Amino acid sequence: MTTNQKIVQVFLTARIKQLVAAVLSVMFGISMYVFMNSFMDGVNTFQSDITFSAMSHIKIYNELKGDPRAIITRNKADELVLVSNAKNIRYTEGIKNIDEIKKGLKDINEITGIAAQLNQNVFIRNGVSKINANLSGIETQEENNVFGTAENIVQGNLYDLDKRNNGIILGTGLAEIIGVSLNDNITIQTSDGVSKVFKVVGTIETGAASLDRSRALVNIDVARQLLNKNKSYATDLMIDVDEYKNATDIAKSIQPLTQYKVEPWQEGNAQMDSGELLRNIIAIATSLTILIVAGFGIYNIMTMTVNEKIKEIAILNAMGFNSKDIIEIFLLQSIFIGFLGGIAGLVFGNIISRIIDNTPFQLGLLDSLPMNYNPQDYALAFLFGLVITFIAGYLPALRASKLDPVDTLRG
């Protein structure tokens, strides 16, 4: 221990109450920072989990262009061409050959999963009740890989769809509306008039009510057969990437590989993106404010300490300690307070987070407030805490080093 560190130790331990107050103020700031950010992180994760339980990060589909080509073009300047009520004609439906696209996507490393879907609006009949539903033909393995579908299955088993070609899984809301339960039979009727009887092998609940009220899942091959489509036909290719925030850039790199529309999730869900950003801003603004208030606390305490120690500073100066030593002595006190408060704050913040995490709070799908335990939040909280205590301690220390010892010693 250097001489200056020894002086710091004596100064700090001589005023335990003050030390505790200063450490507590830092601890409170840091723990609130940790808690706020853990909470907001949790909310963001929860939100994106719900969103991406039915939506992929990138979707490839056959887009119906809204701008019809001009049927007749004008030849001469004095001609007038008038076509009223021009119609769009869709020449192709869906994606004819998904295998080719899948092969092309193999080289893109960011992609973590690709699931083909064949989506079609159908009628579901159960006796007299008849309801519009969205039939999804899915590749079960890949679908589970992208959406974690198996986790949302309430009854039955997702992979039963592979085992029997008349198996269907219904959204819980949908099953309730048409009044069927596990192992009941229903009839699917396509817009082309084809009918087929299916057996309910499971129910699924994602938490998004509109989805649960309209969705029916079958094996993609069964759907192709029902709709009279070829072997590698699909309407949508759902793609997951390693970092969903980068979906826009990855979508741009995929677009040249296919003539179909490649759409990142952000395009249709700007509200989610901005919602997340807003929550992060609120969290950081609130917690930084708390940290800064804690910083003022330290500034006050250190200023008081310097005022109390004017005589000691002058004595040290007379004994041959220079201004660098004085700055070091007072700055080290603040850094020690920041360090101690920082560690206590991380622990206390973690405790608050765990308490809130385990407190029952019924809200929709939630049993308690969502909470993330992200090491990055903890590291940042600690770093901010140290920076703020450093600044708050440096100013009084600088003032202490500039005090004129002669003024003090002469009384």
Added chain:
Amino acid sequence: MKALQVQNTNKYFYTPTEFHVLKDISFEVDKGEFVAIMGKSGSGKSTLLYLLSTMDTSYNGNIVIDGTQITGQSKKNLARFRNEHIGFVFQFHYLLTDFTVLDNIMLPALKLNKKSKEEIEAEALELIDLLDIKGQEHKKASRISGGQQQRVAIARALINSPAIIMGDEPTGNLDSKNAENIFDLFRRFSKERGQTIIAVTHDDDFAANCDRIIELADGRIV
């Protein structure tokens, strides 16, 4: 080589109004000399002492201590110089009250960092013996009597064996018995160790036994 040379030194105070405190001061002090600075209050004797102490640097003139030019040096160098060559004893003990007696005495030597902690402690204990404050070394500096505190302050001033010991009314706050003791100590240091002693004092008895008296009146040496 002289212990101290002061040449044509002037000092002004600017607040509240301009005031010429020290007027053209010049004097020299030999090594081992015991000098008292006397004068009425306001005559500038303490101001002069603080110039000599190197803590006050705003003056015109030239001061040389122990062969080293003090005037014009950086604050950092001056702090180092004070640490090594000047021992200071104040009217009030001015100890670091949160520290033990032993720590107070050791601090200047620890700061100088020329000897090991063990050597410094041994020397500090020797000084404690010499100054008759044995048994108090592990008490906090605030817990001992005024006479003892002043002796601790003297021990602190001596720990680095400085060439010059300066005192600002070192006995001004003590009863006559304690004051006499401290005077005798100073006397011994100047005789036995050849240390130069410069003390500002009001005490005529104290001054009468010094080698020389420098008397100030209205900022001039009389």
